[in-house]
Amino acid sequence: MARETPYLQVAEALRARIEEGEWGIGDKLPSRAQLAAEYDIGQSVAQRAMELLIIEGLLEGRAGSGTYVRQPRLRQRMFRSRSAHSRVGGSFVATMAEKGRKGSYESRSSARLPAPEHIAARLAIKTGDMTVCTHYEYLLEGRPVQLGESWEPLALTDKTPVVLPEMGPFAGAGIVKRMRTVGVTVARAVEVPRPARATQAQANLLGISVGELVTIIERTYYDTEGRPVETADFTVPDRRWEIAYEVAVPHD
Known part of the structure; x- marks a missing residue:
């Protein structure tokens, strides 16, 4: 093995053996100790190689059991674009409808x-x-597939009909329309996607394993004066979604 990148070498060797059919879907791989002995490497190197293949979706770890070849991912593309900011849950529902699938969402708010x-x-x-x-829990055919957590300063909407995002005359209308009713113009949004591992609570809600790879999209809305008016985190399971950003191209 090359000294500079031994775990990549091992990962490539394991990937080739899987593709050649030495281990099929659902088969258990040798332990870290066995792989370390086979490739004359340390167990930490074997662990890094297997973790890389878990991230790629070829393997899955099962707590207390071992590492297995997993079913290939069936991932859908999630577009993040200007239109996605018009309604909190509506964009998800509309996107699923375009794919011929039934999307919905559930929410619960806590004031003060x-x-x-x-x-x-x-x-x-x-x-x-x-x-x-x-x-928020975003549902596909009744199953939670994404999570969201939104925070707004109470000072902006306190004692107004839009204090709760999913209640009142503008229930579900989205941050832009709701804020407009209280004299606040939302001018832009900033999104920062970050890789993370699913917590116990997230795994329970999404039906995935604890520690499984997810993407956290941190989104913050700002008004025309640069003041943050809402910030949110969206938890997206990596095995189900790839995230694509759609950028409008200006024309002279």
Whole structure:
């Protein structure tokens, strides 16, 4: 094995053996110790090689059992574009309808929730300032496939008909329309996708394994003065979705 990248060498060798059919879907791979002995490497190197193939979707780890060849991923493409910001759940429902599938979402809001430190920093408010927090579950044929958690400064909408995103005359209308009713113009959104591992709570809701690869999309809306008016995290299982950004091209 080349000294500079031994785990990549091992991963490539294992990938080739899977593609050649030495192990089929559902078959258990040798243990880290066995692979380490076979390839004359350390167990940590074998572990890194297997983790790479787990990320690629060729393998899956089962707690207390071992590592197995997994069913190939059937991933759908999730487009993030300007139109995706018009309605919180509506864009998901519309996208699924275009694919001939039934999408829906469920939500629950908590008003007057003190902002934790990291959310306060994203909203440019003080830790402990009151917020409205809304949790979303996006469903495909009745099964949760994505999660969302949205935070808004209560000071913007307190004692107005739009204080709760999913209740009142503008229920489900989305942040842009709701904020417009209280004199706030949403001008732009910033999204930052990050890889992460599913927590126990996320895994339970999404029907995936603890530690499985997910993408967290951190999205923050700003008004015309650059003030954050809403921030949210969306949890997207990597095995089900690939994320694509659609960028409008200006014409002179």
